[in-house]
Amino acid sequence: MPYQADDQRYSQMQYKRSGRSGLKFPAVSLGLWQNFGGNKPLEDSRAMIRKAFDLGITHFDLANNYGPPAGSAEETFGQVYSKDLKPYRDELLISTKAGYYMWPGPYGEWGSRKNLLASLDRSLERMGLDYVDIFYHHRPDPDTPIEESMSALAQAVRQGKALYVGLSNYGPEDTRKAAEILREMGTPLLVHQPNYSMLNRWIEDGLQDVLEEQGVGSIAFCPLGRGQLTGKYIDKLEAEMKSGQLTVKPEAIAPERVEKFRQLEAFAKGRGQSLAQMALSWALRAGGVTSVLIGASRVSQIEENVQAVGQAPFTQEELKAIDAILQDIGDIPW
Template structure:
């Protein structure tokens, strides 16, 4: 029987999400990788338990996470039943729909048919009556934005989600989506974009829109798929994701120029008493514009390192200038 740590809320930072009443942990755990049907259940179970003991209350999924697609939600459902039934009201659980999930014209994108059917399937896989946050996972170039947003509004009114958000939307589409949702009476709670030292597109307008519209942000891939760690400082190991068949990271992304920059950043991290991964998290959370950094993990120690990054001093103006110089170099 799992009994959560009595000190789980003592050291985590919780940030208000946009203009809502919801606060999210500064570090959230994503189940994009390592929770699928091909992975070891007990390892996933140990990671979720340790995350919660450290104050991570938010667990992020999508209908297509696995592999195979759907299996991460099934795994999480098992963990919920075994360990977290008494703690459901302490958890923020999110899922998404929009990428390919099943064959035919309704198995992806942003139609009302897809979003409603997909959430029903997700709830069944996890054994839940509702999720806390439901996202449209990517913009749909062919479905009117009004239809997609009205589907999210309908889902909240049906009681299947408490809040809704969007992911991977550019600045202007984010503004339009937010305005439609506000008119419908279901505000857009949060946006989930990718953001890291090596991927900074959200600084070109999106963050300003989020501030103006009162929308929170939870950023995925803050470690740039593992590049912003010590994993590749000495080359590509045979057992690394980049050396394997992963479609999410290839050797082409790990250039000598990129690794040269990471080595210099790693030196700065060491001066601060941090690991490279911890510096990367401190950087995305700097200044308070990001609500939560969404990490992935393959073992418990990575979660512990991520949460420990919150204990580091804030990045100074001089350190931020050094980082910018390294990234520009």
């Protein structure tokens, strides 16, 4: 039977305007960074993408190099789009990025006009799309003038190949300069995509101020700290403490660090949430980000993570207690 989206898909998800733009993001977005490449069964990816949309996730985030192998996540999404989502195109936000290595030679990465526009054409072909909703520069290029990279993004919009533009992994000052250049070109910066979680709070040291000043939204990738803010990670640390056979860095299993994660887990339970749900709620708290970008390897993870939406807001006392637990916890992924 043809796929029919759930009639109640917009009943629970919350949507928030991105900065001072006219566009709203779902509180939870789905990233296809890993687990959606050509090395995974298509039907598993298809089930996760369909379930996400059924739960009100309208934003699907990709990049030219997502896989593995590179490019295959866009091919996977293109197949699911063609089979299931094409009738819903006007309900979807589809994004892609360029900037990391994709092909040999001097034009296969970074931020030249040639690289960015060629990469976007390839991405559209892989996904079977006429345009993407958001086209990002994936990382700043230290050797290409920022004016050239931003003019390429603006050109993509003028050509009708993207509706909005974004940045990822840019620091505060480069973000301010990029936003000002884009505004002068008539293509305002829509959104910034940084790495942000309880364990990696670098955007609080200047970037958030720039985004607010410039009227730009934000979407956090790795809001679960590359899996650290899940019970699975804590169980693994405790198992390795007991066995002495390490696959993580020795400092990851310091007893006081493992205890901090257990304290976070208990704190989340007291709020009626899993640790992962609390971590997402925390990133979405007042003063946090516009949307959180989750990854998934199975449908149940999407269902669990979406339940972070609409939970009771954090009190100031709760936030202070969480900060106290997080003191010196470290950021040590798998």
